Amino acid sequence: MKHRDIIDKMTLEEKAAFLSGKNVWQTRDYSRLGLPSIFCSDGPHGIRKQAGAGDHLGLNASLPATCFPTAATVANSWDERLGEELGEALGEEAATQEVNVLLGPGLNMKRSPLCGRNFEYFSEDPYLAGKMAAAYVKGIQSQGVYACPKHFAVNSQELRRMAMNSVLDERTLREIYLTGFEIAVKEGKAKSIMTSYNEINGTYANENKHLLQEILRKEWGFDGIVITDWGASNDHAAGVAAGSNLEMPAPGLDSAREILQAIKEKTLTEEELDACVDGLLDAVLTLSENAKGKKRTFPETAHHDLARRAAEESAVLLKNTDEILPLKAGCKVAVIGDFAVEPRYQGAGSSMVNPTYLETIEKVIGNYDLQVAGINRGYKRTGEADEAMKKEALDLAAAADIVLYCFGLDELSESEGMDRSHMRIPQNQIELLQSIVQVNENVVGLLSAGASIEMPWHYCCKAILHGYLTGQAGASAMLNILTGKVNPSGRLSETYPLRYEDTSAFRHFPSTQRNSEYRESIYIGYRYYDTSKVRVQYPFGYGLSYTTFMYSELKVDADGATFTLTNTGKMDGAEVVQLYVGLPNAIVFRPEKELKGFRKVFLKSGESKEVRIDFDDKTFRYWNVKTNGWEVEEGIYQIMVGASVADIRLEGKLQVSGTTDRYPYNPAKLPYYYTGIVQQISDEEFEELLGHPIPSGKWSGDLGINDAICQMYYAKSGLARVIYKVLTTMKKKSEEKGKPDLNILFIYNMPFRGIAKMTGGMVSMEMVEGMVTVVNGHFLKGMKKIIGGFFRNQKANKAYEAKLAEK
């Protein structure tokens, strides 16, 4: 224990209250002990420090900060150095705004393209996600600010995110959903981590001892603080017992009383409480010391330029027929699309940044050697057809050499708090595109979207440049690529399937009952398409360049692979070289190939370089559920180097010895896992993989405090069903307006207990129980609890506050 001296001076009440926030963003301060508050802020791609009223949904204004491209975008750069530079800039801005903990990066796995927060996450591959996250963490923490990788763990759906249970086998947990966090913690040395809202195999992440103690602290050696997601604490005492240091945001003193009660009842020991207090004290003291003497301004122009460079390095050129790109100097361009005027450059929710400056194509295109024939919005962002607008756009398109069509996903399509219901972009945008190509076949599509989409229309574009969500300097970044000033070097960090129906979790995402069954196991993203030979639109790792690269002379030794890369084209540029590993005829089922290393290599035209990619502890390992450890299967491994998972250029072999002869599976009982065809895994086969029966997630009987408010359609009380209907109507209306109402979405998906956890002490858990009693049809009994509970809560809060003030 580092801070025994301070802990000895603290009363039990002070210690219990210390472990939850004093308001939306800050920890409690104790002046008599010389303990200041620390300030937490989102977020992953720009600081969202709220100087005024705080909320965790991105609703109220925040101080201006640089809006960098989102994680989904930057992952396409495959450039760890860039990730670290972005982290440094984020950390610097955080420090100037007196933010001590930056709530990011987000690195949940893209299990399905439909997760509404995919734009905030790096990849469908844990290795790439982990490496990029570790880079951000290093950069952020170099500025004396703690990074807080999130949301730990298995949080891949937004629907009822606070009231759902992820059911999966240990191997899938380890190999897919934890490996990224492991890298962020071990290599990035993250000093804090945020637990997710959901349960994992029946235990809330924040109370999960397997996750927080056995894996995070013991196996990975994490020595930082565990912070709950905002409202993710269920049973605070159980959280503390599992080693969770800080419940956020401000649950009031009811949570502190839960701790006192647990100590009294001996379900929590004072040693366990002290251990959590000690960890948080260390963070508070270190961070407040780090914050001393920091500047109050940051270099806005330099950070804007960095945001541009990040967008340039991350944009992916998907198609370039007839070498229509780069655009010829002086050519006549018609700019069509609402996004040219009002760009879609970041996502919605807690990560929403108030940019210091926002570029648009309309504003910056005049700086390029192009003849602009006109700029026209073309379609309505909200999806309605508009014939007059369409006609104007077509006339403009007909009069130009090239049409630059700016389109993609609108704000409503992807947001925190909701999942997408399909992978299409709005139909009115596609109808316009299909009409444009009738009058001018030289269409260059400029896409903005934070996640994978279906592209059945892709024949309409001669070229497609996908900028993802580019951040505030995206317009000039895209024009720099379109005009050839910058050679595109982004490669997809996620697969673009042909149709949503082709995705591996398609029958189980999002779960409609409490349990989300991860039946597809380790086969997410390319691990599925590549193994079971499903055709895709664009594979993982794919992207074009204005130059060409040749791979040659692969040499494989026990420690890594070496090969030569040559820029054989006419332009300087960077290539992302990818190392995949496979084991044909493996005894333990596994994907055909898995990413185990990568490098981004810049070469001048005609230049050659020898490239080395070292193996590491993850290259050959798999999680063995029988030995309960990482093992290596003996065999002759294929070592593959290529430009994407589907474009392997060099292949070598390596004999590797095994670490155990205790194999975990009986292939006869897991036939589909052995083929990788996992869309329709039977109950029996899934149970064999889990090693136990599938838990029942079906709702039955009365609603409980952990059921979501949107489940009130089951309520016995007519009043509760009316409230459900009103909320549903409000949600629909906001969707029709084209902007998701995050407040309504949050309430809709929140469990009843959230009413106590999110109201700063106004509502106690006893009152919430009363509310649920009302919902279940016992009006009088419930009201008695609510009213009685209200007065009891007020009295208990006052008594507690008096105790805290006593000293």
Ligand code: BGC
């Ligand atoms: C989000 C977190 C975020 C927190 C604070 C939550 O709703 O899930 O990612 O950091 O709010 O804004």
